[in-house]
Amino acid sequence: ETGVTQTPRHLVMGMTNKKSLKCEQHLGHNAMYWYKQSAKKPLELMFVYSLEERVENNSVPSRFSPECPNSSHLFLHLHTLQPEDSALYLCASSQELQGAGGYTFGSGTRLTVV
Amino acid sequence: AQSVTQLDSQVPVFEEAPVELRCNYSSSVSVYLFWYVQYPNQGLQLLLKYLSGSTLVESINGFEAEFNKSQTSFHLRKPSVHISDTAEYFCAVSETGGGNKLTFGTGTQLKVEL
Numbered sequence: 001e002t003g004v005t006q007t008p009r010h011l012v013m014g015m016t017n018k019k020s021l022k023c024e025q026h027l028g029h030n031a032m033y034w035y036k037q038s039a040k041k042p043l044e045l046m047f048v049y050s051l052e053e054r055v056e057n058n059s060v061p062s063r064f065s066p067e068c069p070n071s072s073h074l075f076l077h078l079h080t081l082q083p084e085d086s087a088l089y090l091c092a093s094s095q096e097l098q099g100a101g102g103y104t105f106g107s108g109t110r111l112t113v114v
Numbered sequence: 115a116q117s118v119t120q121l122d123s124q125v126p127v128f129e130e131a132p133v134e135l136r137c138n139y140s141s142s143v144s145v146y147l148f149w150y151v152q153y154p155n156q157g158l159q160l161l162l163k164y165l166s167g168s169t170l171v172e173s174i175n176g177f178e179a180e181f182n183k184s185q186t187s188f189h190l191r192k193p194s195v196h197i198s199d200t201a202e203y204f205c206a207v208s209e210t211g212g213g214n215k216l217t218f219g220t221g222t223q224l225k226v227e228l
Contacts, residue, residue: 004157006157033215041220042220042221043204043221045215056215090157090158092157092158100146100165100208102163102216103158103160103216104160105150105157105158107156107157108156108157
């Protein structure tokens, strides 16, 4: 248990489905992040939330929609995805955006789009 | 903006042999440096970090890394590897001063063989 919990661990969805990924942390952190990890590619930062406000959106397609209802929870809503969206989606949290403490990562959700 | 280069995508090594995983960074300001490890089907775990002070930092499982400002490097070393060290290792950098995010390298797959 890393302190950051992601559910589900695995998800298979069709291109017309709507699903959500959930991330939860009880570390008292106030910044949360979504990363995409594809095979043989660098980690891609998707979204950053600080104090429940989105502070960064790295040109992510609108079929990915984040939501941060409070400092402990982060969601990634998915709809009409493409096969190239298949990847490991990682959630992370940190005490501050400063990053001196590093990030705590969840175990990820392995997403397969069919 | 900062960047991280991990030149070696894969490093095979025999058990009990020493290993060095290379990391070079680029930044116009002072930085924090991190090494993360990712075991199969898991998220990233913080292995060690350099914030300030002694340039040699150690992890609890025998890894060490040395910050070399003149060479802008933060190479990870272990004098004798074990099969259980097989994993992917990511170097990351964050600029000090607040409001900055971690930038990750592309990762190095360490494969320990008998």
